Amino acid sequence: MESSRGKPGLNGSGGGAAAFDYSSRRGYYTGAGAALPPLAAGSRAPPVDPCCVALRVFVLLGTLASAVVMAADRQSTTVQIAAGEELAPPLRVPVTAKWTYSSAFVYFVVANAMVFAFSAAALAAVRRRSAVVPVMVGDLVAMALLFSAVGAAAQFGLLGERGNAHVRWAKVCDVYGPFCERAMAAVVVALIAAFADLVLLMLTILTIHKASSYY
Helix, strand or coil: CCCCCCCCCCCCCCCCCCCCCCCCCCCCCCCCCCCCCCCCCCCCCCCCCHHHHHHHHHHHHHHHHHHHHHHCCEEEEEEEECCCCCCCCCEEEEEEEEHHHCHHHHHHHHHHHHHHHHHHHHHHCCCCHHHHHHHHHHHHHHHHHHHHHHHHHHHHHHHHHHCECCCCECCCCCCCHHHHHHHHHHHHHHHHHHHHHHHHHHHHHHHHHHHHCCC
């Protein structure tokens, strides 16, 4: 009389092609496509990628530095204006440059502050499995904010550096040299932080793809 035997891979007696793979194929039965049982309530948190954490910290510090440098950027100086009479001495007029005088710089500071706050929240939620997708969407929005803010601030800075002869806008960075230098330094740091956020987003998408793919 032939004894009944269980199918390999289902009762633990065999390890064929129908075995469960809990490591990287959660929710799938590799042999027939059947769903696996859900994770237990006290399951271990997902591992933390040191590279992603380092990039996140760099974005955090870069956006903070950019926002602080731009928000503190101010310069007061005096310019000479020729008087109406030929022999009269030139007039010395005090002038001030502030980041609040430009809507592009205001948007730059606000965008960097928002990305800084999001990066801090994302670092706090790095060990939560349920926060992976929301953080990835937030990284996409943060990257768009940074690149748009950098583009707006850089365009205004180049206008102050070179002027625009077509509409007779004179350059002002020859008068406000330190102001323009600090503004451009903040823009460069924010641009590097934006590219770091782009790399971070690509790594997150690659990690999610590897964890959800099955062969």
